[in-house]
Amino acid sequence: MERSLLSSDYLDPAFWEWEKAEIHGREWFCVAREEDVPTPGSHRQIDVLGENILLVRDRAGELHAHYNVCRHRGARICDAANDAKWGLDLNGGVIGGVIRCPYHGWAYGLDGALLATPGMAPGAVDKKALGLHPCGVATWGGFVFITLRPETAPDFEAALGEAPRRLSNYPLEALRTGETRWYDVDANWKVILENYNECYHCGPVHPELCEIVPDFLKNAGMHLDWEAGVPHREGAVTFTRSGTTSRDFFPGLSEEEKVRHKGELIFPNLMFSLSSDHAAAFLLWPDGPGRTRIECRFLFHESELAKPGFDPADAVEFWDLVNRQDWAVCERVQRGMAARVHEFGYYSPLEDYSLDIRRYIAERRERSA
The missing domain is CATH 3.90.380.10 (Naphthalene 1,2-dioxygenase Alpha Subunit; Chain A, domain 1)
Structure with a gap:
């Protein structure tokens, strides 16, 4: 008979941290069905291994996945639970086809591109360099997969x-x-x-x-x-x-x-x-x-x-x-x-x-x- 993995590979917190980084944080991870974001402008927040991800469908029907973090000061953009905790509506999130941070009003397109930096002088911010941090996103059979590290992700077809x-x-x-x-x-x-x-x-x-x-x-x-x-x-x-x-x-x-x-x-x-x-x-x-x-x-x-x-x-x-x-x-x-x-x-x-x-x-x- 063949031996299994070591028991510690199922129990050890240090091994789990390695798995988070090298497997779940890098591979193509199934997170949803396409029906969850069915129309342009629809979106969904997803927690993946402690990272909060914003899955959105743009006006052309294409799916995008972004880290739910404003590039200005790092505020979480969509956070209904925080608003509810304080009994507020800070007017942030996906609104009218724009992703708006409630902290200082920085706004992004559904594709993650930085669109507006209120109060900033023209040219003071390199908007092309400060879009939302992207995740890789791919679909098959109605399933939606993302990778938290698109720069090192394996080939999607090979993963299937x-x-x-x-x-x-x-x-x-x-x-x-x-x-x-x-x-x-x-x-x-x-x-x-x-x-x-x-x-x-x-x-x-x-x-x-x-x-x-x-x-x-x-x-x-x-x-x-x-x-x-x-x-x-x-x-x-x-x-x-x-x-x-x-x-x-x-x-x-x-x-x-x-x-x-x-x-x-x-x-x-x-x-x-x-x-x-x-x-x-x-x-x-x-x-x-x-x-x-x-x-x-x-x-x-x-x-x-x-x-x-x-x-x-x-x-x-x-x-x-x-x-x-x-x-x-x-x-x-x-x-x-x-x-x-x-x-x-x-x-x-x-x-x-x-x-x-x-x-x-x-x-x-x-x-x-």
Whole structure:
């Protein structure tokens, strides 16, 4: 059997600080869906590893991501929570197609360019040099990714890997959020990714899921063709308790994809599972070495959401059960690894895919050496 990462790699605050700088702060990090900023002028504040980022859509429809920091004196530009604390409205933020700092009134375009410096003599400020600090921003399948360090970011297409090819038949951009659930999990983000990447645990932990996918009980699913998708039991077409639903299949699916389930893991923080009628997208928000917030979005085709009486409960409730089962065992792993006697774990031959996280970390250690 292969050894896992060292236990300290999941527990040590110093290792977490390295990860913040060299992984989460440099890689392409999934932060939203395009539907969150749907129209020109719409915006969203996002906290990423202690950095507050302003995601905006400009008049031409292009997305931009800026550090939410004025170039003049460093004031936070959008800060509704601070205004609310003091019972004020300081008239700052994104207003009428302009990003305005409430402190001294410096104003920026939605693309981050400095537009106005009230009271300053013409030519006193080099406006071209003092635009908002940018983040890199890219999109795929309706997902929005940013990088906090665009000057050293890896290639975006390389970061996506094989996901665009494998999921090419799914109408990802036409999916919309039907419901979102948040989970606070007392476990390292890598523990959660490793758990997602194997099904050795499915038999003991997910009996309801195994009723829908009996093949998970056969050699932990290692005989399955994961790229072709996971077959359901006879008569089942989706991840609900019954394995059925009244929703239509996604348009464009192959006959196999109509009765199979596919999953993708896009490092470092997007887990994505697709049925024939809905998808579950998991955005991981690491918050220290031993805590991860998980944003679980349930995505449906926009045509289904428009139907009278649309109800996502059959998928949401089934996934919520499976999720809670996963998070519970992940927390057990995190606590167990803190024992004095635990130095590392092992990957059995049935957990081969979990080795991906070990290789992923090793490559970034080499890059930062």
